[in-house]
Amino acid sequence: MKKKTKFFLEEIRELKHGKYRQYLEKGKDMDKRRILSLLIDMYMDFCGTSAGYRTVVYDLGEAVFDLYKEDEESEFTSDKYFNDVMHLLNPEFTEEHKKYTRYSDTPEEENYPSYCMNILEEYAANEEECATICYGLNCWLNEIKKMNCRWNKRRKKKKLIEKPNIQISVTLTPELRLEQALKQNENEIAPETVSYLTIVGRLTKADLEYIRENMCDTNTLQVLDLSNASMKCNRIQDETFSNCIGLTSIIIPNSVTEIGYYAFYGCIGLTSIIIPNSVTEIECGAFSGCTELNDITVHPDNTVYASDNGVLFNKDKTKLILYPAKRQGDYVIPASVTEFECKIFSKFTRLNGITIHPDNTVFTSENGILFNKNKTKLILYPVKRQGDYIIPDSVIEIECSAFEGCIELTSVTIPESVTKIGDNAFSGCTGLTSVVIPASVIEIGLCAFSDCTGLISVTIPDSVTEIKLGTFSGCIGLTSVVPIRFLGLEF
Numbered sequence: 242m243k244k245k246t247k248f249f250l251e252e253i254r255e256l257k258h259g260k261y262r263q264y265l266e267k268g269k270d271m272d273k274r275r276i277l278s279l280l281i282d283m284y285m286d287f288c289g290t291s292a293g294y295r296t297v298v299y300d301l302g303e304a305v306f307d308l309y310k311e312d313e314e315s316e317f318t319s320d321k322y323f324n325d326v327m328h329l330l331n332p333e334f335t336e337e338h339k340k341y342t343r344y345s346d347t348p349e350e351e352n353y354p355s356y357c358m359n360i361l362e363e364y365a366a367n368e369e370e371c372a373t374i375c376y377g378l379n380c381w382l383n384e385i386k387k388m389n390c391r392w393n394k395r396r397k398k399k400k401l402i403e404k405p406n407i408q409i410s411v412t413l414t415p416e417l418r419l420e421q422a423l424k425q426n427e428n429e430i431a432p433e434t435v436s437y438l439t440i441v442g443r444l445t446k447a448d449l450e451y452i453r454e455n456m457c458d459t460n461t462l463q464v465l466d467l468s469n470a471s472m473k474c475n476r477i478q479d480e481t482f483s484n485c486i487g488l489t490s491i492i493i494p495n496s497v498t499e500i501g502y503y504a505f506y507g508c509i510g511l512t513s514i515i516i517p518n519s520v521t522e523i524e525c526g527a528f529s530g531c532t533e534l535n536d537i538t539v540h541p542d543n544t545v546y547a548s549d550n551g552v553l554f555n556k557d558k559t560k561l562i563l564y565p566a567k568r569q570g571d572y573v574i575p576a577s578v579t580e581f582e583c584k585i586f587s588k589f590t591r592l593n594g595i596t597i598h599p600d601n602t603v604f605t606s607e608n609g610i611l612f613n614k615n616k617t618k619l620i621l622y623p624v625k626r627q628g629d630y631i632i633p634d635s636v637i638e639i640e641c642s643a644f645e646g647c648i649e650l651t652s653v654t655i656p657e658s659v660t661k662i663g664d665n666a667f668s669g670c671t672g673l674t675s676v677v678i679p680a681s682v683i684e685i686g687l688c689a690f691s692d693c694t695g696l697i698s699v700t701i702p703d704s705v706t707e708i709k710l711g712t713f714s715g716c717i718g719l720t721s722v723v724p725i726r727f728l729g730l731e732f
Contacts, residue, residue, distance in 0.1 A: 280302040407436060408435075418450075475519075486508065499521070505528050513536040631656075664688060686712075687709040696713075
């Protein structure tokens, strides 16, 4: 983390031609409610366009909001979440905007300053907005440092524990919270020694944070049984168990109706999950990054969701929602499927190819690659496919995230038929070294080639009239862009 922090500091010195400190000081003097309102304005502008930029601005807002709650003059209590009060901080924020908090593409931490630089150069209209971004970035950096300090403390504790294998059950009451319950045990149990925890009663935000910081961050908690527990609003909040890498099993209580955005993100030990009959909403990214997830089971009485051979669908199986990341080989998409949820096939998947049931009227596949029925849209290229690929001449549009995370793709030939390259289309294709975009292409989407770290040269034709923010962000090896007039739009 020290290396990352150093990188952050070096990067931000270059923000807006070295004026970071000037804007930061101005931001410190601004009304914090005003800063939050401006960040929400920016967030709304990115709704429906750039998931990456939207996520960065949201995270800056969340960091500022967490600090604002500590202010004596703040009207918000410590248990409030940023996404719950955005409409109060900015009256123009609507339910339509709120739905986008579920659909995000979180950039790597080290890329946040680059994203902020792009926003300052291409978006910020005045000094007040520049100050808002710089102050938000500063708050976010401080949060990262705090998290790093907590992590180091947990890691030191972990070294003292050789075999954490305690199994314990606790019953919570309004007067007795989890931390006190463990301390009141006759042996005063240290939380980092618990591997199997059963909880009965109502969990508060403080209880969940205690589990996260003292059991998940130490990677010692393996099984969490919440079958007889309940949660506020019957919802597993956003990122509640994200990056709990030691967790191998969790029993979700039957009272839960919603599983929040990125709720189990990065739980790389989780092998299976059972969705109870009470759940009516699973937000996008809830199980992203669960690289060992092999099976999803939905209770047969659930009225909204269903599972088939461990794959998650809506009830009538017209929408494919999530394909488990550990599944290997090929997959046959049923005839009933007419649409896909966002990021159904995780970039960590071991999927080699996709086959469409012959009776499907909406999609087709060729050599394991997913297209719409008439092959004018390339929808998904299997992540584990190796080598070169020539896109068929019938393709007009390369869909969003079509090649995202295909690290073993070494070369791609884009035909003259293609007119649009979608958002994140080739994001994270680290094996690509050069790309020639044909003269037929008019539009290149947001972050289309972001984080292609092996990319050295790109040829862009004069036909391209629109290159959106972050198209080549994170392309650290890029040395040649033709024509040069596009250079200012890349980073």
